[in-house]
Amino acid sequence: DGYHGYKEKPMVAFIEGAITDDDELDLDDLIATRDATVSLEYGNNKMFVLRNASWAGEGTVNTAESEIAFRFEGSAGVVVT
Numbered sequence: 001d002g003y004h005g006y007k008e009k010p011m012v013a014f015i016e017g018a019i020t021d022d023d024e025l026d027l028d029d030l031i032a033t034r035d036a037t038v039s040l041e042y043g044n045n046k047m048f049v050l051r052n053a054s055w056a057g058e059g060t061v062n063t064a065e066s067e068i069a070f071r072f073e074g075s076a077g078v079v080v081t
Contacts, residue, residue: 012073012074013050014072014074014077015048015053015071015072016069017069017070018062018067019067019070020065020067021066027059030055030059031055031057033053034054034055035052036053036054037050037052037053038053038072046079047079047080048078048079049077050073050076051074051076051077052075052076053073054072055072057069
């Protein structure tokens with residue numbers, strides 16, 4: 001009677017990764033980010049835009065590498081070509 005086993009589950013749109021800490025970065029401001037537009041440009045010049053984004057990361061710093069793991073979650077994400 002047809003294919004069984006497929007199901008959809010809503011997920012929050014997000015961007016996550018790591019950034020390098022420097023003198024110009026204010027970690028407190030980054031963590032306080034609310035209702036922002038966050039964009040990520042891919043190597044192929046496409047862009048992912050996340051709307052109504054808020055900080056959802058831990059705010060911890062890897063001191064050996066000066067890296068901050070980040071995660072922004074938003075209401076909608078779209079790929080722009």
